């Protein structure tokens with residue numbers, strides 16, 4: 001067999017520290033320790049320095065901030081250190097007394113003039129690691145970067161070494177900030193339902209890659225997944241099944257609030273979606289009055305689309321929508337409400353536009369910004385509304401005329417598309433989405449006339465063919481990590497042949513985390 005050697009790729013400034021020599025591929029090799037070369041997403045600027053910082057006994061975490069989020073981050077850093085070198089968990093002190101031999105210092109500058117609330121600075125010197133940011137989010141991202149400099153075993157919860165050990169990392173200065181403000185993932189909990197604990201696990205994995213939005217598709221033909229107290233049949237009947245006829249399920253508002261709070265701790269904003277006027281069979285089957293015929297259809301467990309629509313001519317429909325948006329907005333701290341709007345085949349274009357414009361006003365009256373799939377671009381939108389591009393052939397004129405855009409072109413970032421013809425899970429109506437296909441495109445250059453309107457990118461995972469988290473992980477990983485890299489790393493560093501090396505460096509961490517990832521071709525999995 002041909003021996004493959006890949007040179008470690010240098011990021012940031014070119015210095016001698018980059019000349020690491022070839023990495024040989026071979027079955028006996030234990031995974032090499034992680035270095036800043038493998039950090040995903042790639043930081044904006046990486047300047048290697050000479051020397052090493054050694055984690056071991058005696059290290060302390062210094063944090064004087066009173067912000068509870070920063071205290072939590074300090075605790076998480078202490079835990080990462082313990083898992084890396086064993087021994088007892090490092091203490092957290094509020095002032096740097098210079099007694100400790102080595103320290104990790106967290107600095108919250110609270111500088112309102114900082115250009116970007118998600119940016120951070122991470123300096124690894126020989127005796128001190130400093131993480132500096134103007135917000136807790138920035139410190140959280142500094143921690144994620146630091147975590148990726150640690151070996152894969154820092155991901156094991158119950159790690160215990162017979163003897164404490166040491167672990168050295170290269171000194172470096174990283175100055176980092178995201179390319180896009182919106183770096184999202186979407187999970188369809190309607191076609192198949194996923195429990196709170198499962199979604200939390202997805203949040204954990206997304207946070208590692210600095211994803212900051214999780215859009216939950218909470219209602220579709222096959223299921224209504226969030227409690228609406230004023231319309232209780234929605235979950236009682238509408239939540240009782242899923243694709244294939246399984247038992248379905250739903251979140252009580254309390255469970256949803258718990259999920260939202262968990263996401264907030266990971267600096268992820270939950271974006272709730274109730275798809276309308278189409279994709280509504282679950283709602284229509286729960287309340288006869290929402291149907292123009294006045295008759296409620298049976299629950300639906302197939303995978304066709306486009307057959308259902310709320311009765312747009314009836315006033316009760318808008319009272320219903322008002323109640324739904326009000327109740328969900330009340331338990332959603334994030335600024336957004338996603339109203340769907342896709343694939344409506346039973347209304348005239350005029351009926352559709354009027355419906356979207358009316359819903360947009362309802363959403364605004366509850367203090368949220370409306371998001372909709374790209375069909376909504378045919379309506380007259382408010383300056384605050386956001387269009388989510390998904391159809392590869394959507395009208396370019398309408399997209400260019402949209403107030404704001406999130407890019408989720410199905411032929412690039414739909415995580416439910418098969419990787420190739422051999423992939424058992426997933427669909428392929430938008431083509432196959434290989435790892436390279438998901439990464440190797442430029443969001444900013446993909447649509448003419450939209451410069452300045454693109455908030456960022458989002459990778460949806462529709463769940464017609466995925467029934468559990470193992471399936472979700474198989475389709476999401478590695479592509480969601482590539483999309484996160486595309487959304488964060490500077491445009492000037494966008495390069496598939498380098499990204500695939502960073503990706504290869506994730507595999508021992510994913511194995512430690514128990515992620516059921518797809519070991520696709522073209523990647524040197526390490």
Ligand code: TNX
Nearest residue numbers: 305342343373390416427462
């Ligand atoms: C299209 S994307 C849909 C979904 C399906 C998905 C499957 C969008 C806005 N609508 O209803 O689940 O394709 O890939």
